Amino acid sequence: MIGxxxxxxxxxxxxxxxxxxxxxxxxxHFEKAWELYRTDLLFTVGITVxxxxxxxxxAIAIAGYLTLGENPRAVAILRWLYRxxxxxxxxxxxxxxxxxxxxNGMLNHVLIGSGLIDPLAAQSLLDWRGIVIAFVWKQAPFxxxxxxxxxASLEPAQLEAARNLGATRLRLLGGIVLxxxxxxxxxxxxxxxxxxxxxxxxxLMINPNSPTMITVDIAYxxxxxxxxxxxxxxxxxSLLIAAGAAWIYLRHASARHASA
Amino acid sequence: xxxxxxxxxxxxxxxxxxxxAPLAQTLNVVSAGDQNMVDYVNNYLAPKFEAMNPGxxxxxxxxxxxxxxxxKIYEKLQAQQKAGSAAWDTDVAVVHQRGAATMVKENxxxxxxxxxxxxxxxxxxxxxxxxxxxxxxxxxxxxxSQIAFAYNPDLVKVPPKxxxxxxxxxxxxxxxxxxxxVKGGMSGVGFVMxxxxxxxxxxxxxxxxxxxxxxxxxIDKSLASLKDFNQFVVMTPGNAGTxxxxxxxxxxxxxxxxDMFYTWQADGKLNPKVKLALPSPGLPGxxxxxxxxxxxxxxxxxxxxxxxxxxxxxxxxxIVKQFNWYPGIDPQYVQAKxxxxxxNKLFVDISPSDLAKxxxxxxxxxxxxxxxxxxxxxxxx
Numbered sequence: 349m350i351g352x353x354x355x356x357x358x359x360x361x362x363x364x365x366x367x368x369x370x371x372x373x374x375x376x377h378f379e380k381a382w383e384l385y386r387t388d389l390l391f392t393v394g395i396t397v398x399x400x401x402x403x404x405x406x407a408i409a410i411a412g413y414l415t416l417g418e419n420p421r422a423v424a425i426l427r428w429l430y431r432x433x434x435x436x437x438x439x440x441x442x443x444x445x446x447x448x449x450x451x452n453g454m455l456n457h458v459l460i461g462s463g464l465i466d467p468l469a470a471q472s473l474l475d476w477r478g479i480v481i482a483f484v485w486k487q488a489p490f491x492x493x494x495x496x497x498x499x500a501s502l503e504p505a506q507l508e509a510a511r512n513l514g515a516t517r518l519r520l521l522g523g524i525v526l527x528x529x530x531x532x533x534x535x536x537x538x539x540x541x542x543x544x545x546x547x548x549x550x551x552l553m554i555n556p557n558s559p560t561m562i563t564v565d566i567a568y569x570x571x572x573x574x575x576x577x578x579x580x581x582x583x584x585x586s587l588l589i590a591a592g593a594a595w596i597y598l599r600h601a602s603a604r605h606a607s608a
Numbered sequence: 609x610x611x612x613x614x615x616x617x618x619x620x621x622x623x624x625x626x627x628x629a630p631l632a633q634t635l636n637v638v639s640a641g642d643q644n645m646v647d648y649v650n651n652y653l654a655p656k657f658e659a660m661n662p663g664x665x666x667x668x669x670x671x672x673x674x675x676x677x678x679x680k681i682y683e684k685l686q687a688q689q690k691a692g693s694a695a696w697d698t699d700v701a702v703v704h705q706r707g708a709a710t711m712v713k714e715n716x717x718x719x720x721x722x723x724x725x726x727x728x729x730x731x732x733x734x735x736x737x738x739x740x741x742x743x744x745x746x747x748x749x750x751x752x753s754q755i756a757f758a759y760n761p762d763l764v765k766v767p768p769k770x771x772x773x774x775x776x777x778x779x780x781x782x783x784x785x786x787x788x789x790v791k792g793g794m795s796g797v798g799f800v801m802x803x804x805x806x807x808x809x810x811x812x813x814x815x816x817x818x819x820x821x822x823x824x825x826x827i828d829k830s831l832a833s834l835k836d837f838n839q840f841v842v843m844t845p846g847n848a849g850t851x852x853x854x855x856x857x858x859x860x861x862x863x864x865x866x867d868m869f870y871t872w873q874a875d876g877k878l879n880p881k882v883k884l885a886l887p888s889p890g891l892p893g894x895x896x897x898x899x900x901x902x903x904x905x906x907x908x909x910x911x912x913x914x915x916x917x918x919x920x921x922x923x924x925x926x927i928v929k930q931f932n933w934y935p936g937i938d939p940q941y942v943q944a945k946x947x948x949x950x951x952n953k954l955f956v957d958i959s960p961s962d963l964a965k966x967x968x969x970x971x972x973x974x975x976x977x978x979x980x981x982x983x984x985x986x987x988x989x
Contacts, residue, residue, distance in 0.1 A: 384984050446845075451858050472858070474845075556792055556843040558988040568791045571676030572980070574683075 358587075365580035377581040384565075385582060391559035392545065393589060395476060399483040400541045404533060406488040411495035412521045416507070434489045438482075442553035445482045449473035449554070478554040479561070483544050491536035498532035499525055531601065538597040542590045562586055635909050637668040638684075639702040640677030641896060642847075644871065644931065646670035649702075652926050653917055660916070664909065673847075674794055678707025685716045685901050695905040700898060700913055702750055705734075706973055708897045709741035718900040719745040720911050726918035729937040733969075734895045740817055740972035747897035748918050751933035754866045754893035754967050755798035756884040756958060758851070763860035767885040771806035774887060775833075778840040786842040786850055786859035790983045793847035794894075797980065799863040801971055802891040803837075804830045804979050814971035824978050831979075831986040838987060855879050863891065866958070870932035884957035890966035895936060920945050928954060934963075 368374035382389075410430050417423040433441070448454045451472035459465045473481065502525060510520055526533070551561040562582055569579040635657075639645045649668035657666055671677040681701050688696045703711070711717050721727035721735075722745055734752065736744040757774075759767050763784065768774040778785045788796035805814055807830035810823060842859055844850040850862040851869065855878050864884075872878040898914045900907055916922060923935045924945035934954060935942040943951050955963070970976060 384981075384988075387989060450856075452856055553845065556788060556845040556849065558789070558843075564791065571679065572674070572791075573977075574679055 361580045361583055364576055365584050367577070377577040378585075381578050381581040381585065384578075385562065387559045388562050388565055389585060389589075391476070392562045392586075395479055395483075395561065396541055396544045399480050399487070399544055400537050402480065402484045403488045403491050403540050404537050406484060407491035407495050407533070407536065408521070408526065410488070410492045411499055412517075412525065414496050415499040415502075415525065416517045416520060430489050430492055432489070433486050434493070436486065437549075438486060438547050439549035439553070441482050441486045442550045445478055445485075445550075445554055446474065449478045449481065474554050475557050476555060479551055482550045482554060483547075487540040487544065491533070491540055494532050494536040495529060498529040502528055534597055534600060538593050541593045545586060545590050632663055632665065633906060633909060634665045634667055635699050635906055635913055636697055637666060637700045637702070637913075638671060638681055638698050639668060640671050640673070640675075640681060640704060640707065641702065642673045642868075643670060644868075645702060645896070648926065648931060652930065653913075653922070656922070657913055657916055661909075661912070666913070675704055675706050678703040682707050682710055682716070685711065686714065688903070689714070689716060694903065696901045696903045697905060698901050699904045699906045699910040700900060702896055703899055704896060705738040705894055705970065706976070708743055708747050708899060709738040709973060711899065712738075712741060712743045712746050716902055717746045718902050718904065718907060720900050720907075720914070721745045721748050724748075724911050724915035724918075726915045726937060729918070729920070729941050731938055738897070739970055739976065740819070740974075743897075747899055748914055749895035749936035750898050750917070751867075751927045751931075751936045752893055752895045753933055754886075754958075754963065755795050755802075755863050755891045756866050756869075756886050757861055757891075758854055758864040758869055758882050758884055759861040760854065760857070760879065760882050762881065763857075767861070767883075768887060769885075770888045771803060775837055778837065781860065782840045783842050784860040785840070786844040786853055786862040788844045788846050788850055789988075790980050792843075792845055792849065795847045795850060795863045795865055796844075798892045798970070800831075800834065800983055801976070801979060802863075802887070802889075802968075803834050805968070805971070806830075806887075806889050807833055812968075814975050815969050817972050819972055819974040821974075821978075823975070824982065827975070827978055827982050828986050831982050834983075835987045851878055854882060866893075866934075866954075867932045870954075874932070886958050886962050886966040888966055890968040892970045893934075893967050894970055 365377055366373055366375075368376060410426065414423055414427055417426075436444070446453075449472065450456075451470055453472075455473070456465075456470040460467050460470060506524060507520060510524055515523070546563065547561075548563040548567055551564050552567070555561075555564075562585070566579045566582045566586075569575040569582070637649050639649060646668050649666065654666035654668065658664055671680040681698070681703055685696065685698065685701075708717075721730075727748060730748060732749070732752075735747065735749055736742065738747065757767065764777075768777045774785070787799045790797050790800055801814075804810075804827055808814070808823070808826045809830075810826060813820075813823075842853070844853050844859070844862065847865060847868060850859070850864055851872055853859045854862055854864075855872075866884060869878065869882075869884060873880055873882070898917065900910045900914070904910050917926075918937055920937065920941040923937055923942045927933045927935050928942060928946060929950050932954065939960075971979065
């Protein structure tokens with residue numbers, strides 16, 4: 349099945365990306381893709397890396413509190429609340445953020461209403477920041493879920509022992525919990541990275557500016573110019589970036605195995 | 609005995625043939641463009657046509673807005689042509705100019721315009737020429753749409769009358785003008801075409817030709833000034849996005865489709881105070897065309913449908929009155945079917961003479977591609 353639905357289309361895509369109009373081999377499509385969309389490629393990498401890092405931090409914070417929190421009510425509420433974005437598709441997230449982050453959107457209304465900012469100072473966050481916010485909001489619960497599960501499977505005895513010896517919860521988190529759940533965190537972050545790389549709906553709906561994510565350019569090449577060659581070239585570049593993330597993870601995982 | 613029963617069978621068959629027993633026929637209409645196009649066929653044209661032709665069912669589907677919608681129709685017809693199908697499953701298609709030009713070039717369409725009565729009611733150049741390609745006889749304009757600047761008169765006391773005045777205006781009023789680039793929708797593409805038309809010094813060579821690839825340099829130069837212009841403006845997410853932001857007061861002016869503008873105002877989705885203006889030397893508009901695929905399964909019925917849809921009554925009540933488009937057939941036939949008030953509604957802000965002077969077609973296909981690619985190369989870097 350992997351052969352039929354992944355490898356075969358991948359090979360066909362590669363063939364189309366390298367085939368010239370006359371049927372020969374050419375790099376021209378890659379050159380064109382690089383010339384027109386170089387900035388967008390860098391932008392895509394930048395946004396996904398930033399989002400992944402933020403997702404990691406948010407996930408650590410929430411999962412850490414769920415594991416180490418001492419107020420049972422707060423923990424219960426958080427546990428119930430944090431999972432909601434999991435069930436919301438990216439396109440719905442895009443639409444929600446469009447209403448929330450606009451210049452006269454809900455966020456600005458709350459900030460102005462509570463007196464935190466002046467009405468004239470209200471900004472529209474519908475640019476690269478909107479994309480990052482949408483991605484973090486949507487993907488953090490997923491990584492948190494993985495992480496909380498991993499943290500819950502740690503031996504409580506070590507945590508209690510450290511507490512008895514006077515460690516603060518933050519110290520507990522950094523020194524004892526995180527090192528042991530590092531593997532799960534890496535898995536979650538890499539999966540999030542690859543997922544965010546493939547999202548079209550969020551940048552299309554939230555960021556009309558340039559630069560934008562590479563998925564928008566791929567859709568544009570196909571829909572407006574019927575230019576499958578450059579679109580496939582862009583897809584292969586995107587695959588390379590995703591492969592890079594996977595390679596980093598595998599290197600890290602095998603290093604741990606070697607040292608374990 | 610056998611002879612007699614044969615005679616009886618023959619008589620029955622003859623009677624049935626003469627009485628024209630209604631066979632259930634489905635007319636498949638595929639339309640590019642926004643959802644309002646599909647709604648127009650399903651909610652307005654279909655019930656009327658089905659009432660006139662019992663036993664016929666009209667079914668319309670949409671393929672999406674912009675040239676990509678027409679692209680999908682083209683790919684489907686091309687696939688059926690390559691596969692050698694005897695009868696294609698699309699009877700009527702509504703496509704943009706670029707799509708129609710490509711389809712005519714590849715012999716995917718039937719020449720039908722001279723076979724129907726409404727075909728004689730069109731004399732505009734746009735019925736014969738699609739961005740430089742000769743499509744005479746293969747297409748009939750469904751409507752003519754136009755891009756214009758919509759502006760809020762409370763914030764824009766004197767609307768700019770030219771692109772030069774617009775450039776001055778945005779410098780004094782930063783982030784108050786918004787358009788949707790070339791990737792968000794055709795109103796933005798039209799604005800860019802208008803900009804190049806005003807600034808590249810090519811006059812109407814862009815629209816009349818001949819195509820000269822050496823002009824790319826002049827086009828790129830005009831796009832460089834557009835890059836500067838963009839620093840003072842807001843990018844909107846699409847055709848609807850521009851109208852949306854205008855309505856919310858986030859921008860004061862932006863290019864919009866005139867028909868979308870009027871429809872939104874009629875639906876209460878747009879501030880009724882907002883007005884339209886056409887700058888010099890002009891902004892483009894485009895017709896969308898009724899076409900019949902070369903091997904359509906129900907070609908005769910398709911021609912009847914288009915004849916009906918392009919008739920003066922339907923153009924008056926449907927196209928102009930209900931959907932606020934400029935008519936596809938020549939205006940004088942349509943004007944006769946509307947009250948002066950209804951007719952003038954279309955020309956409240958933009959007079960017929962302004963429309964004639966500043967409403968232009970889109971540039972030739974090759975220049976169109978050069979401009980759009982140039983935008984990516986020069987402005988988006």
